[in-house]
Amino acid sequence: MSEQELKALRVRIDALDSKVLELISERARCAQEVARVKMASLAEGEVPVFYRPEREAQVLKRVMERNQGPLGNEEMARLFREIMSSCLALEQPLKVAYLGPEGTFTQAAAMKHFGHAVISKPMAAIDEVFREVAAGAVNFGVVPVENSTEGAVNHTLDSFLEHDMVICGEVELRIHHHLLVGENTKTDSISRIYSHAQSLAQCRKWLDAHYPNVERVAVSSNAEAAKRVKGEWNSAAIAGDMAAGLYDLTRLAEKIEDRPDNSTRFLMIGNQEVPPTGDDKTSIIVSMSNKPGALHELLVPFHDNGIDLTRIETRPSRSGKWTYVFFIDFVGHHRDPLIKGVLEKISQEAVALKVLGSYPKAVL
Ligand SMILES: O=C(O)C(=O)C[C@]1(C(=O)O)C=C[C@@H](O)C=C1
Structure with missing residues (x-):
């Protein structure tokens, strides 16, 4: 390639960068407007909700669907992830606690999900992440929940038994050691x-x-x-x-x-309910009475309604020796009529049923 050609291409790149810059700034101003509208439409005493995971999932999916290369879908979505993260920071800088110290895979998962424009806070233990969210010191927490090689992260499952948390997102990370x-x-x-x-x-x-x-x-x-x-x-x-x-x-x-x-799945925990996107997952905790066929009874409504179970995990219950709780993940949102029916059916048979949250399936 001649020097001349290179020079001409760089002139083109400079011109395109100016356009990209203008467009990103216009988008950021739009996000500021969104914040203004959200604030203006608040009822008396209502707290504004700036972070909207269901909208973010839609934005990223749309980018991936419309992308025609040469950048790959994931690469393009990652760029938009960061733009949206910065736009949200203009509305409200999110505070996110994660299982630290700095440099953990959980931090990488937090950045993958929220982007880099958040205030992140490393915590020394999984339980501390839960407590930090419960205390309202941060907006969200990020904890590992399962690994494809080693299975469940029991500390996380047990923490859900002790704290009232809403799961508002998931992210999967390929783990290279x-x-x-x-x-x-x-x-x-x-x-x-x-x-x-x-x-x-x-x-x-x-x-x-x-x-x-x-x-x-x-x-x-x-x-x-x-x-x-x-x-x-x-x-x-x-x-x-x-x-x-x-x-x-x-x-x-x-x-x-x-x-x-080798991959690990992480959960975003907070106290914000996420509306349906049409491509969601739900996590529940159920305890059944200790009698023959209890697990079968629990699973039948899922099977009868063709609902895709993505995970089932058992943990000792806190309430009695040799009694167990089931952690179940499935496809669908707890506000979908079909899922509502299934949950009602289960709650008739269960000793206790708690919906931990419905959230968009991981996009990235
Ligand atoms: O659509 C909104 O509600 C916005 O606040 C805008 C926006 C965005 O930049 O697209 C920013 C933050 C939200 O989490 C979702 C989307």
């Missing part, structure tokens, strides 16, 4: 590998093959593991991209998870 060391580490003398217990489990086979005799030490998060090895001489950490970058660690090996499709 790397073996990381600090600049002073002698790679042939690694005697300890730190990570979160779930991450150590997700890399078990790789560790057995490459570091069979090295001590594996479980710590509170993989970001914490990364932080520790920064100053140590003979230890390594298993953590993801964010933690590697944050603590400036070297990657001795990349993508060491045993299953290439």
